[in-house]
Amino acid sequence: MGAGLDLFSNSASDSNEGAWSVSDVTKRARRLIESGLDRLWVRGEVTGFKAYQSGHWYFSLRDAQSQVRCVMWRSDNQRLPGPPDDGMQVFVDARPTVWEERGEFRLTVRQLVPTETGGLWQIRLEKAKAALERDGLLDPARKKSLPTYPRRIAVVTSPDGAALRDIVYVIERRWPVVEVLVVATRVQGEGAEEELCTALRLVNRIPDVDLVLVGRGGGSREDLWTFNSEMVARAVAAVRVPTISAVGHETDLALTDLVADVRAPTPSAAAETAVPDRESVTAALDALAGRLAQGLTSHTDLGKERLARTADRLTAAVQMQVGRCGALVDRLSGKLDALSPLKVLQRGYSVARADTGKVRRCVRDFVAGEEFRLTVSDGDVRAKTDGTVG
Amino acid sequence: MKKPAEAKVKKVSFRAEIERLEEIVRALEGNDVDLDRALKLFEDGVRSLSRARELLQQSELTVRRVLEEADGSVSTDHLDL
Numbered sequence: 403m404g405a406g407l408d409l410f411s412n413s414a415s416d417s418n419e420g421a422w423s424v425s426d427v428t429k430r431a432r433r434l435i436e437s438g439l440d441r442l443w444v445r446g447e448v449t450g451f452k453a454y455q456s457g458h459w460y461f462s463l464r465d466a467q468s469q470v471r472c473v474m475w476r477s478d479n480q481r482l483p484g485p486p487d488d489g490m491q492v493f494v495d496a497r498p499t500v501w502e503e504r505g506e507f508r509l510t511v512r513q514l515v516p517t518e519t520g521g522l523w524q525i526r527l528e529k530a531k532a533a534l535e536r537d538g539l540l541d542p543a544r545k546k547s548l549p550t551y552p553r554r555i556a557v558v559t560s561p562d563g564a565a566l567r568d569i570v571y572v573i574e575r576r577w578p579v580v581e582v583l584v585v586a587t588r589v590q591g592e593g594a595e596e597e598l599c600t601a602l603r604l605v606n607r608i609p610d611v612d613l614v615l616v617g618r619g620g621g622s623r624e625d626l627w628t629f630n631s632e633m634v635a636r637a638v639a640a641v642r643v644p645t646i647s648a649v650g651h652e653t654d655l656a657l658t659d660l661v662a663d664v665r666a667p668t669p670s671a672a673a674e675t676a677v678p679d680r681e682s683v684t685a686a687l688d689a690l691a692g693r694l695a696q697g698l699t700s701h702t703d704l705g706k707e708r709l710a711r712t713a714d715r716l717t718a719a720v721q722m723q724v725g726r727c728g729a730l731v732d733r734l735s736g737k738l739d740a741l742s743p744l745k746v747l748q749r750g751y752s753v754a755r756a757d758t759g760k761v762r763r764c765v766r767d768f769v770a771g772e773e774f775r776l777t778v779s780d781g782d783v784r785a786k787t788d789g790t791v792g
Numbered sequence: 793m794k795k796p797a798e799a800k801v802k803k804v805s806f807r808a809e810i811e812r813l814e815e816i817v818r819a820l821e822g823n824d825v826d827l828d829r830a831l832k833l834f835e836d837g838v839r840s841l842s843r844a845r846e847l848l849q850q851s852e853l854t855v856r857r858v859l860e861e862a863d864g865s866v867s868t869d870h871l872d873l
Binding site for chain 2: 551
């Protein structure tokens, strides 16, 4: 013990007739303890835990024989994901002191680490995950598929972070056809969880949003913890359109990643997933244009072919008809020939006709002394009945 | 400049055009289409194609910040990065 720290040294107040005042004792005790015991790591079991409205935590640490009161101020405990449970074995990094008002020896805890692997973070995370699981929010069946060609993308992140710049850079390069709407929010520190939830709720009120990217760039475990908040995870699940969660780096896995429709390892990767590549879409469009042209050509070719075939059939049909007609004409002309009066005349017959052209077929048709025409094989001869008929 | 967060002005979506175009091409590639119908499909296809290409031509990305107004309405404002 250092000089001047002897509790019973002769420095009591004179007004108390040589006795110490309570305040003097506790003040002295505090000075003695604080200068005599440095910061130290203490292991013990948490008991009688109480978190006050002010945000400060009060509890005791105990082992088989003893216990010690502890306080962990809000400024220190807010770095933790949540309070320890009673009965939990922990290490605390603490400064021994005396709480003068109560004359109570206690530890002012700066850091608190559960002895179990992963610690408080893991415990809190597992609890939140179990709660989400219970409510079916981790069910793969509720995952929405991403739109192929988004036109309006909401990005929920810090407006000053690298994440937003990365996302915008990638989208600009791949798919500048889109509109990016930034819903700005803090992503770490006190109040970040509430702000993130508000931002995610706001997304549901923006018309025509096709897709939401939520996330942040890399950071310490404490920085990324906002995205492990059960409240934030539930807010992600409540977004009506498809969501992509991208928190930190490749190796960081957050609760929002499990709830979102798609998890991307980084904000840049989220942007790559969110939009198609204009180059390849243009190529696909060119291919469609080719098929369109080919489709029409095949039909016109088919038409041409059919037309050619029809023309051939038409020609054949006409030829056949012509042939048929020719044969008929031949047959008919044969008949005609056979019937021709000229043929008869050539055989020595002749035809007598009146000047009117009427054929004189029998004796009765002739009038005595009348002139008529006699047609023989090579012309007409004028003739006249000699006056007697019959 | 601040403006209310409205629905997208361009009602014809790229996706709709692409899907229409794919549908047309598939129909055109089928055998049960006569020449008149094929020509009509081709014309429709060319229209869809040029609209899709037009939508793809847009080269400047729009980035805006979403704001919630005091009256609860949602507006957007230009955001410099």
